Amino acid sequence: MMQLKSGDIFAEHYQLKKRLGTGSFGEVWLAQNLLADVEVAIKYYGRLDDNGIKDFREEFKLAYKLHHPNLLHLNHFDVFEQCPFLVMPYCSNGSSAILAGKMSEKQLWHFIRDVSCGLMFLHGQTPPVIHQDIKPDNILIGDDGRFIISDFGISRKLEHTFRKSVNKVESSGTLAYMGPERFSENPLIVATSDIWSLGMSAYELLSGHLLWEGMGGCVQLNGARIPALNKEYSSQLTKFIHTCLSINTWDRPTARQAYEYACSMLKQEASQPSLGPVTHATPSVSSALPPSTSPHIKKKPNKHVSKRLAGWIALSILLVLLLIKGISTFFGNLEEERTYTACRTKEDFKHFLNRYPTSSHAEFVKLKIQMLVEDSIKEVQRREAAVQITVDTIEAEQPIEEELPAKQPTRFKPKPKAETPSPAPDSAKIRRENEERFFYNCQTVADYEKYLRQYPKGRFVYKAKRAIQQIEAEMMQSASPQEKTVRKSTKISLEL
Structure with missing residues (x-):
């Protein structure tokens, strides 16, 4: 940033006379326009590159269109040695900061009315213009006593550009007027952030000092409470300031509500002038809404x-x-x-599959049906083979029975044949039937393992192992991650 001093010629025809203030991004000087021979206020910013100057020009074009009695109009924009600067009217009365601790309650209601009226105009733009730095230093006192908002229209994008160019952050003075929502986990800037700053400014103008040692709304996030004002001020003013300083943005009044409330209070005090005369004129604002008839702040449904x-x-x-x-x-x-x-039979398993086609047991049920079908086919084949053997045996024995009558009859009665004992039951067949009955009654892993121990070389060993694998796979799919880990470790230990 350029180092300027009184008497310097700035931008060819502005002679600097006195530094009026220093901000985060530049300085404000009283200067004499040598061409027009009038006093003006010049605010110049830090150096910017061509892209930054282009962005600044666009911001100026938007702010230049804003005309309102409670806004300081920007007259001119120019660039000097890569530093953009603005030319504005000079307010000889200075800012409202000189009145800190000296304002009466009636003067403060005028302050609240004028500032909230200007904010109502800014917030009503499309898109809304949020000032972001309402404080007594930025509220000037016009020649007619009107309070005028200055230093508005700079977007967050340009603020970031200026911080990089001048290598600065916002001053502690600005920090004191920042609401709690700007210190949260997700910083937020909304229209009622300006209302919080208005409440802090009003408190400072009444009491003469800032709340919480200038730490701003961040201390409210830790439970800090608002100190009470002196009892000489009305309860309506105290309640209004406390409402503006609410920790939640939706609990604060809008600029319109604040304006209407201030107008109603001034109307009441005009009929009962007990707070002393006002030291400055009270202009009529044609663009403001008519005052509310109720002295209470009417909050719209949020x-x-x-x-x-x-x-x-x-x-x-x-x-x-x-x-x-x-x-x-x-x-x-x-x-x-x-x-x-x-389920026990093939029909049972088919009925289950038709009823629950997407069941986790579907694959195993299909395998079980296939096994039962194969076993039934084998059983039919086995029975057909047994019947064939019986038929062949009967056919082989039939000729012998036919030849017996052909023998010569004997005079003697033949001796009765000894009764042939029935053959002993086939132990292998009984064992196969027991094994088959045992296998088809198996339902769980334990049942199939018991079968494998009892019949290690049985006919259904392969099928039993496949059934165990299928059941374990289904159990692993439905088990939680912890149960899966326990089952895997148990299986490994058993294998070892």
């Missing part, structure tokens, strides 16, 4: 609260539906397991 309530209702309905679905799924799974456990 859209954020209604949206939040609708969100909670929708979430509650969703949770109830999920709970109902979960209960239905739980009892459905119980019924599915009961039906699966009761």
Whole structure:
């Protein structure tokens, strides 16, 4: 940033006379316009590159269009040695900061009315213009006594550009007027952030000092409370300042509500002038709304609260539906397991598969049906083979029985043949039937393992092992991660 001193010629035809103030991004000087022979205020900023100057020019074009009795109009924009500067009217009365600790309550209501009227105009733009730095130093006193907002229209994008160019952060004075929402986990700047700054400015103008040692709204996040004003001030003023300094943005009044409330209070005090004369004139603001007839701040229904309530209702309905679905799924799974456990025959398994086609047991059930079909085919083949053997035996013995009558009859009665004892039951067949009955009654892993121990070389060894693998795979799919880890470790230990 350039080093300027009184008497320097700035931008060819501005002679600097006195430094009026220093901000985060530049300085304000009283200067004499040598061409027009008038006093003006010049605010110049730090050096910017061509892109930064282009952005600044666009910001000026937007701010130049803003005309309001409570806004300081920007007359001219120019660039000097890569430093953009603004030319503005000079307010010889200075800023409202000189009145800190000296304002009466009636003067403060005028201050609140004028500043909130200007903010109402800024917030009503499309998109809204948020000042972001309302403080007594930026509220000037016009020649007619009107309070005028200055230093507005600089966007967050340009602030970031200026901070990089001058290698500075915002001053502690600005920090003192920043609301708590700007210190939260997700910093937020909204229109009512200017209202918080207005409340802090009003407190300073009444008491003569800043709250919380100039630390701003960050201390409110830790539970700091607002000290009470002196009892000489009305309860309406105290309540208004406390409302402006609310920790929640939606609890603060809007600029319109603050303006209407200040107008109503001034109207009441005009009929009962007990606070002393006003030291400056009270201009009529043609662009302001008519004052409210009620001295209380009327808060409109907060859209954020209604949206939040609708969100909670929708979430509650969703949770109830999920709970109902979960209960239905739980009892459905119980019924599915009961039906699966009761399956014994091929028809039972087919009925289960038709009823629960997407069941986790579907693959195993299909395998079980295939095994039962194969076994039934083998049983039919075995029976057909047994019947064929019986037929062949009968055919082989039939000729002998036919030749017996052909023998010569004997005079003597033949001796009765000894009764042939029935053959001993086939032990191998009984063993096969027992093994088959044992295998088809198996349902769990323990049952199949017991079968493998009893029949290590049985006919269904391969099928039993496949059934164990299928059951274990289904159990692993439905188990939690902890149970999977325990089962794997148990299996490894058993194998060892």
